[in-house]
Amino acid sequence: MRRRNLTLAALAAGGTLAMLPGAAAWSAEGSYPDKPLRLIVGFAPGGGADALTRIIAEGLSKQLGQQVIVENRPGADGVLAAQATSSAKPDGYTLLMGTNTAMVAAPTLRPTPPYDPFKAFTPISSAGQFSMFLVVPASLPAKSVNELLAMVAAKPGAYNSASSNSASELAMLQLLGERKVVNARYKGDMQAMTDLLGGQIHMMFTTGTLAPGFVKEGRIRALATLLPQRSALLPDVPTGGELGLGKLTITPWAGFFGPPGLPQAITDKLSQELQNTLKRPDVHAQLVQQGFEGYGMSPVKFAEFFRAQYEAFGATVRQHNVKFE
Template sequence: MRRLMMIRTKLPGLCAILLAFLCAGALPPARAADAYPSRPIRLVVPFAAGSGTDAVARITARELGEALKENVVVDNRPGANGAIAAELVAQSAPDGYTLFMTTNTTHSANPSLMKKLLYDPIRDFTPVARMGNLPFMLVVNPKLPVKTVSELIAWCRAHPGMSYASGNSTGIVAGATLGRMARLDLLHVPYKSTPPAMTDVIAGQVPMMFVDVAAGIANVKAGKLRALAVTTAQRSRLLPELPPLAETPELKGFDITSWNGVFGPARLPPEIVARLNRELSRIATSKEVAPRFEALGFEGFGQSPGQFAGFVADELVKWTKLVKDAGIQPE
């Protein structure tokens, strides 16, 4: 009898626990997202420390961590033109604890630049937020006797086999496009990332390269590099004094822009995507953060997940044509 009474006494507590579990399963998605995050988040970057994307990622990680009240740790995974990092994220659990800040390198250009790609830029990822653009500029070693793009073209024609360095897909495609449009005999010197490529241009090992403003602006201001033009069709508000390459007669129509955005693995829950997009869009357009981005040479703005998804699909088509028109063979 005493044992029976003890069981009856425990029943209300057991029922309460069971009811709590049932209610938790019935909570709407918004309530489920309220518990996210409950541990540190990893923000994977496909380029080395010191690159433009890395600098933007570190500011973003700090701001996002404060907003979510959880640590956001930048994880640099350079190599294979960003493919190593992309594969890592694509194979991660879609729980919001592994995010990917990347650019057109992994999601627009690689499918045309690489013969064997172990990820699909559309199928294997969830677009979260487009953060902005990373304008690129054509820079040369200051000892090169040229101050305009026209002078550089004339110099290259007088010195066939001039080389250009690259640390990412934008640098690769921009260099090849310059060579094709201006009918130049150029030698491509690829590097694993932007910092070592830029170091060799500064040292005079390679005379020129296309570099994102975020990574190269400090060296331009210090006189270690000479900037000749930007790759966008219009002047950049970050560097209004630099003309677009398209203003050079031989390069009419030249327009190459590098974009930056955050993805998660495929099947990332919509409620987590919505929360992350809200915070990331706020960071990109914040009056406090925007000046810090601009000082790096990054043009920040917000975009919804749906808009970002459509943009990524369009850019894949655009970059496929860019690579083909430039005559670049996949490796």
């Protein structure tokens, strides 16, 4: 009887403790995670985004001591994956690998946005940026960005560009400004690259997965990268910042989000472990091979970066009256 009373008293005390400020957060952080996590990605297995998600998931699993299961939910420009995350229980066991497509393009370009990205998710950490290079065929005389822009300005409408996603298309619009170039939209970078190699396309922003090999073969020329620092894949290629192209604010990025209402203690723990994951030598080496520059951010810094990207994307869309089908 005495032990029963003590147990009841302890439970009562625990209930009181849970109502104290910070007590719930402390408890969640102390026991989390105690089961596998689900990491949702809005692209099909085998693609670039899926590959890097699985690399990071494996590293995060080692950091947390729990399995991180990658779940593919392709379709609707990543919206299906985003909605599945947004509606999940905010307990830290369902996360989203979000990219420009679902987090910026879909809510910006659709007449009826599928969600408010700043209310429907909790920013946790950046994952990093896809390596993107401005490339031209080797047959084009331009040896620099300035030479390319001068050529385009001298013959309005005589040149064309290619893109396979909204980030690359808007980055090209920012680069060109008022200069007139016809853009051809492709379903994938490889199809666009094939036409660039054949001379039918004059310029494009392409990924680090494709560009390095063709540059080293001398078949294309890389003039600039959208990364904030030079890429180890093509270290001789300058950044937009080095070239004074401060207007290139569109960057193809990826980051981690949770459902709305994710407890701060869990958000902070996940963010720190994701940052540690991206610093792991094994993870870093594999991401570099995928043409991905991995780096983490605190939740606050990532939220600031996310909003800046959203606003830059929207401003470019409005400025150029971009319409996507």
